[in-house]
Amino acid sequence: xxxxxxxxxxxxxxxxxxxxxxxxxxxxxxxxxxxxxxxxxxxxxxxxxxxxxxxxxxxxxxxxxxxxxxxxxxxxxxxxxxxxxxxxxxxxxxxxxxxxxxxxxxxxxxxxxxxxxxxxxxxxxxxxxxxxxxxxxxxxxxxxxxxxxxxxxxxxxxxxxxxxxxxxxxxxxxxxxxxxxxxxxxxxxxxxxxxxxxxxxxxxxxxxxxxxxxxxxxxxxxxxxxxxxxxxxxxxxxxxxxxxxxxxxxxxxxxxxxxxxxxxxxxxxxxxxxxxxxxxxxxxxxxxxxxxxxxxxxxxxxxxxxxxxxxxxxxxxxxxxxxxxxxxxxxxxxxxxxxxxxxxxxxxxxxxxxxxxxx
Amino acid sequence: xxxxxxxxxxxxxxxxxxxxxxxxxxxxxxxxxxxxxxxxxxxxxxxxxxxxxxxxxxxxxxxxxxxxxxxxxxxxxxxxxxxxxxxxxxxxxxxxxxxxxxxxxxxxxxxxxxxxxxxxxxxxxxxxxxxxxxxxxxxxxxxxxxxxxxxxxxxxxxxxxxxxxxxxxxxxxxxxxxxxxxxxxxxxxxxxxxxxxxxxxxxxxxxxxxxxxxxxxxxxxxxxxxxxxxxxxxxxxxxxxxxxxxxxxxxxxxxxxxxxxxxxxxxxxxxxxxxxxxxxxxxxxxxxxxxxxxxxxxxxxxxxxxxxxxxxxxxxxxxxxxxxxxxxxxxxxxxxxxxxxxxxxxxxxxxxxxxxxxx
Numbered sequence: 001x002x003x004x005x006x007x008x009x010x011x012x013x014x015x016x017x018x019x020x021x022x023x024x025x026x027x028x029x030x031x032x033x034x035x036x037x038x039x040x041x042x043x044x045x046x047x048x049x050x051x052x053x054x055x056x057x058x059x060x061x062x063x064x065x066x067x068x069x070x071x072x073x074x075x076x077x078x079x080x081x082x083x084x085x086x087x088x089x090x091x092x093x094x095x096x097x098x099x100x101x102x103x104x105x106x107x108x109x110x111x112x113x114x115x116x117x118x119x120x121x122x123x124x125x126x127x128x129x130x131x132x133x134x135x136x137x138x139x140x141x142x143x144x145x146x147x148x149x150x151x152x153x154x155x156x157x158x159x160x161x162x163x164x165x166x167x168x169x170x171x172x173x174x175x176x177x178x179x180x181x182x183x184x185x186x187x188x189x190x191x192x193x194x195x196x197x198x199x200x201x202x203x204x205x206x207x208x209x210x211x212x213x214x215x216x217x218x219x220x221x222x223x224x225x226x227x228x229x230x231x232x233x234x235x236x237x238x239x240x241x242x243x244x245x246x247x248x249x250x251x252x253x254x255x256x257x258x259x260x261x262x263x264x265x266x267x268x269x270x271x272x273x274x275x276x277x278x279x280x281x282x283x284x285x286x287x288x289x290x291x292x293x294x295x296x297x298x299x300x301x302x303x304x305x306x307x308x309x310x311x312x313x314x315x316x317x318x319x320x321x322x323x324x325x326x327x328x329x330x331x332x333x334x335x336x337x338x339x340x341x342x343x344x345x346x347x348x349x350x351x352x353x354x355x356x357x358x359x
Numbered sequence: 360x361x362x363x364x365x366x367x368x369x370x371x372x373x374x375x376x377x378x379x380x381x382x383x384x385x386x387x388x389x390x391x392x393x394x395x396x397x398x399x400x401x402x403x404x405x406x407x408x409x410x411x412x413x414x415x416x417x418x419x420x421x422x423x424x425x426x427x428x429x430x431x432x433x434x435x436x437x438x439x440x441x442x443x444x445x446x447x448x449x450x451x452x453x454x455x456x457x458x459x460x461x462x463x464x465x466x467x468x469x470x471x472x473x474x475x476x477x478x479x480x481x482x483x484x485x486x487x488x489x490x491x492x493x494x495x496x497x498x499x500x501x502x503x504x505x506x507x508x509x510x511x512x513x514x515x516x517x518x519x520x521x522x523x524x525x526x527x528x529x530x531x532x533x534x535x536x537x538x539x540x541x542x543x544x545x546x547x548x549x550x551x552x553x554x555x556x557x558x559x560x561x562x563x564x565x566x567x568x569x570x571x572x573x574x575x576x577x578x579x580x581x582x583x584x585x586x587x588x589x590x591x592x593x594x595x596x597x598x599x600x601x602x603x604x605x606x607x608x609x610x611x612x613x614x615x616x617x618x619x620x621x622x623x624x625x626x627x628x629x630x631x632x633x634x635x636x637x638x639x640x641x642x643x644x645x646x647x648x649x650x651x652x653x654x655x656x657x658x659x660x661x662x663x664x665x666x667x668x669x670x671x672x673x674x675x676x677x678x679x680x681x682x683x684x685x686x687x688x689x690x691x692x693x694x695x696x697x698x699x700x701x702x703x704x705x706x707x708x709x710x711x712x713x714x715x716x717x718x
Contacts, residue, residue, distance in 0.1 A: 004392030008399045011600055019386040019394060026385075027378040033363025033680060035378060037559045037605075040367045040681060073432045073561065074582060077596035081580030109581055195597055200396045202432065202561040202599035219578040221440030222468055223433060237436035238554055240561035240599060241370055246396075321392060322399060 005344035008322035009152050009297060009335040010175065011195040018199075018249045018339075036245045041238055050233070053248035060178065060251060060260055063207060064185050070206040070226065071234040071244055076102075076174045076193040079204060080109035082224045083146065083170055087189065088114050089215040091143035095119040095167070099130055100151030101328060102172060110146070113217065119145065128154055129289040133162055144168040144188055150176035150294050152196075153326045155286070155333065157294035161186050168212060175296050177205070178254060179338060180264035188212050194243055196296070197338045199250045203243035254338065263338055270336050270345045271295040277349045283356040287329070301331035304359075308332075311355060318351050320344075364703035367681035368511050368656060368694040369534065370554040377558075377608045377698075395604045400597055409592070412607035419537065419610060419619055422566060423544045429565040429585065430593040430603055435461075435533045435552040438563060439468035441583045442505065442529055446548065447473050448574040450502035454478040454526070458489055459510030460687060461531060469505070472576065478504065487513055488648040492521055503527040503547060509535035509653050511555075512685045514645070514692065516653035520545050527571060534655050536564070537613060538697060539623035547571050553602055555655070556697045558609045562602035613697065622697055629695050629704045630654040636708040642715040646688070660690035663718075667691075670714060677710050679703075 006013040029036040030045055039046050054069050063069065072078075083106075084094060093114055096107040098121040110116040120136040122129055138145065145164040150157040152175040161183065162169060168188025177192040184190070184207060194203035208226055216225040223229070228236050254263060275293055278284045278300050285301045286293065302308060308331065315323050325333040336345055365372040388395040389404055398405050413428050422428065431437075442465070443453060452473055455466040457480040469475040479495040481488055497504065504523040509516040511534040520542060521528060527547025536551040543549070543566060553562035567585055575584040582588070587595050613622060634652060637643045643659045645652065661667060667690065674682050684692040695704055 002392065003386055006393045006397055008393075008397065008402075010597065011397055011399060013393065013397050016386070023382060023385040026382040027362055027375070033361065033678065034365045034367075034372065038365055038367065038370055038372050040370060041560070043367075043681070073434065073437075073599075075432065075596045078432070078580065078582050081582065085580075112578065112581070193597065200601055201400070201597045202602060217578075219471065219576075221437060221444075221580070221583065222471070223437050223440065224580065237434045238369065238552065238560045240432075240602070242559055242601060243561060243599070319392065322402070 004319040004321050005340070005347055006321045007334045007336065007340070007344075007348070009326070009333060010193070011201050012335055012337050013339045014199070014246070015250065015253045015339045018246065018253055021249055022246065037242050039241075041235055041241050046241060049248055050244060053244060053251060056248070056251040056255060057205070060254055061182055061184055061207070066210050067184065068208055068210055068213065068226070068230045070208070070229050071239060071247075072204045072206055072229060073202065073240050075201070075204055076172055076191055077105065078224070079172070079191040079206065080106045081112070082226070083144070083189065083191070084110045084113040085220040085224055086216045086226050087168065087170065087212055088143045088217065089212075091141065093117055093139060093142055095139050095142040095145040097121075097136065097145070097147035097162070098123065099148060099156055100127070101153045102151055102174075103146070103148035106146055106148070106172060114143070117142065122156070128156060128287045130156060130158060130292045138165070138167070140165070140167065142167050144170045146170045146172070148172045150296055152297050152335070153328055155288050155294040155297040155299045156292050157296065158292065168209070175337070178260065178263065179267050179296060181260040194247055196335075199246035200243050202240040203247055266342065267295045267336075267338065270340065270342050271298065274298050274334065274336065274345055274349060277352060281352075281356060283359065284352060296337055297333060297335050299325050299329045299331060299333045305330070307359060314355060315351055318347070320348055320351055363678040363680050364699070364706055365680045366693045366695065366699070366703075366707070368685070368692060369552070370560050371694055371696050372698045373558070373605070374609065374612045374698045377605065377612055380608050381605065396601050398600075400594055400600050405600060408607055409603060412603060412610055415607070415610040415614060416564070419613055420541055420543055420566070425569050426543065427567055427569055427572065427585070427589045429567070429588050430598060430606075431563045431565055431588060432561065432599050434560070434563055435531055435550055436464065437583070438531070438550040438565065439465040440471070441585070442503070442548065442550070443469045443472040444579040444583055445575045445585050446527065446529065446571055447502045447576065448571075450500065452476055452498060452501055454498050454501040454504040456495065456504070456506035456521070457482065458507060458515055459486070460512045461510055461533075462505070462507035465505055465507070465531060473502070476501070481515070487515060487646045489515060489517060489651045497524070497526070499524070499526070501526050503529045505529045505531075507531045509655055511656050511694075512687055514647050514653040514656040514658045515651050516655065517651065527568070534696070537619065537622065538626050538655055540619040553606055555694075558605035559602050561599040562606055625701065626654045626695075626697065629699065629701050630657065633657050633693065633695065633704055633708060636711060640711075640715060642718065643711060655696055656692060656694050658684050658688050658690060658692040664689070666718060673714060674710055677706070679707055679710055
C-alpha cells in the first residue's frame with residue numbers, strides 16, 4: 001500500500017521525511033542502544049533534543065525576548081482551563097471572541113473561573129464570517145482577550161491580528177501555528193495542540209510573556225501552573241517525550257524548507273488553488289466569507305447532498321482520505337496543513353472535477 | 360549499534376517485539392495509507408484500537424464490573440490533583456500514607472484542595488521500610504486513603520494491599536501496574552503513568568469505581584473531571600493516540616506471554632536473582648527492608664562511593680545503560696520492569712561480580 005493523501009483535520013498528516021526519520025531512529029536512536037521513547041527525559045541526550053527544539057521553534061517564530069516557551073501535555077483543550085487559571089490574576093472577567101466551536105468551548109470553560117464576556121460573536125446567520133473589530137465590545141477591565149485565529153471546523157480564519165490595546169491578547173493557534181510568520185510580540189500568550197502543524201497528539205506548545213506568569217489561582221493544579229512549568233523547563237513531571245521528538249523533526253523540516261515565509265507562500269498557493277476550483281464550479285460551494293477563508297481547513301458542500309456518500313467512497317478509492325466534513329457543517333472538509341503536499345491538493349482538485357463530470 | 364540493556368526508571372525499556380511492530384507499522388498502518396499517528400482518533404480504525412486496548416487491559420487485570428477505565432494525558436502527577444478534585448466529594452480531608460518521594464508529592468498536591476492527614480510515614484530513620492498497618496492512624500472521615508504501592512526512587516514496594524475499611528482505597532500504581540495480578544475490587548481508584556510497564560510517556564491509565572465518579576469540585580478543569588472523560592470514552596479532546604497505540608501493543612505482548620501470573624513469576628525471579636547477588640556480596644548493599652523490596656526498582660550502593668563513577672562508566676561500556684541511582688538515594692538503581700529481559704539482569708549480575716573482582 002503506498003502512502004495516500006490524508007486530509008484529516010487532526011491528528012493530521014506528517015511530512016514524509018519526518019516519518020522516514022522516525023522509522024530510521026527505531027529501534028536505536030543516536031547510537032544509544034535504545035529508542036528515543038525509552039530514554040530518560042533527564043538524560044543528556046533528551047535534554048539536548050528538548051533544548052534544540054525550543055531554540056529552533058523560537059528561531060522559526062522569531063520569538064522576542066521576554067517570552068517563555070513551554071512544551072506541555074493535555075491538548076489545547078486543557079489550556080481552556082489553564083489560561084483563566086493563570087491569567088485572571090485577581091480580575092473577575094475576560095473577553096472572548098466567539099467565532100466558532102472551539103472559541104465557544106474555550107469561553108464555556110472560562111466560565112468555571114470567572115464571568116467571561118463575549119466581545120464579539122458570529123453565531124447564527126454569520127457563522128462563516130468574522131465580525132469587524134470596529135463592532136467588538138472590548139472591556140478594559142478584562143484580564144485578557146481570547147480568540148481563535150483559525151476555526152478548524154468551519155474553516156474560518158483571521159488574516160489579521162486583533163488590537164487588544166493594553167489587555168493581553170491570547171490565541172488558540174492549534175490549527176494555524178507555523179503556517180506563516182507570526183508577530184509574537186502582539187500576544188500575551190498563544191497555545192497550540194501539536195497534532196496539526198507541530199507534530200502528533202500529546203504535546204501542547206504554550207508561548208507566554210514572562211510578566212503574565214506567576215499569579216495562578218490557588219486552585220490551579222500544580223502542573224497547570226505556568227510558573228511551575230517554566231521553572232522546571234517543562235519537566236515538572238515526565239513530558240510526552242516522543243511527541244516532543246516528533247516536533248523537533250517537524251521544526252527541522254520547516255527550517256530546511258525555508259522557514260515560515262516559504263511555508264506561507266506554499267500554503268497560500270495550495271489554498272487558493274482549491275478555493276479557485278470550488279468557486280469555478282456550481283457543483284461545489286464553500287460557505288465562508290472570502291476575506292476569512294482558512295488556508296488550513298477548507299470545507300466544501302456538494303450542491304446535491306445525496307451525493308456525499310458516493311463522493312466519500314470514490315475519493316477514498318482514489319487515495320484521498322478523511323474528507324468527510326464535520327457534522328456541524330456537513331459536506332466535505334479538506335485539511336491542508338503544512339505537511340499536505342501540493343500534489344495532494346492537485347489530486348483532490350482533479351478528483352473533484354472528475355466526480356462532477358460523472359455525476 | 361545493537362540494542363543494549365536499558366535500566367532507566369522511566370521512560371523505560373520497551374519489549375523488543377513491540378518496537379519491531381512500531382517500526383513495521385511505519386509509514387503505513389493497517390493498510391490505511393497513513394501511519395497510526397496521522398489518523399483521526401474518531402475514525403473507525405483508531406476507535407477499534409482504543410476499544411480493543413481497553414478490553415485487553417480489563418481482561419489482563421480481571422477488572423470487575425462497576426469500574427471505568429480511562430486513558431488520559433498529563434502523567435500520574437496530574438492525577439495528584441485530579442484525585443482530590445474528583446474524590447473529595449464534599450469531604451474535608453483524605454488520608455495519605457507517606458512512604459517516599461512520590462507519595463509525598465501526592466500528599467502535597469492534595470493540600471491544595473483539602474487538609475490531608477498523614478496516616479503513616481516512613482520518613483527519617485525508616486525511609487526504606489513500610490510501617491505496619493497496625494500502626495497507621497486511619498481517619499473514618501477521610502474521603503479516601505491514598506498510598507504508593509511502589510516507590511520508584513527508594514525501591515520500596517508493598518507486597519500486600521492495605522485494608523481501608525469503608526474508605527475508598529486509592530493507589531498510584533505507576534511503577535508496579537501489570538507486574539503481577541491485582542485484586543482491583545479492593546480499590547476505589549488506581550492510576551498509572553504509562554512510561555514504565557504500560558508503554559511510553561504521554562498516557563495515564565485511571566481505573567475508577569463508577570460510584571465515585573460524578574461529584575468533582577466546581578473548580579475542576581473539565582478535562583480532569585472523570586465523569587466528563589468517562590462519558591466521552593476518554594475522547595473529550597484528542598487523546599495521545601500514539602501512546603495509546605503503544606499501550607495496545609504492550610497489552611498484546613503481555614497476553615501472548617501468558618498474562619500477569621506468568622509476568623509475576625518472571626519479575627520475581629529476575630528480582631530475586633539480583634537481590635541474591637547483592638546480598639551475597641560485601642561490596643554491594645541494598646538498603647531496603649527485605650519484606651518491602653521492590654521487584655521493579657532495585658537500588659544498590661557500593662561499599663566505596665568513590666567507585667561510583669567508574670562503575671557507571673564501565674557498566675555503560677559493557678552495554679548496561681542508565682544505572683545511576685537517584686540523587687536522593689545515591690549509588691546505583693536498576694529498574695527491571697516487565698520489559699527488561701532476564702538476560703539483562705544476568706548480564707548486570709555478571710558485570711557486578713566482574714567489577715567487584717577488579718576493584
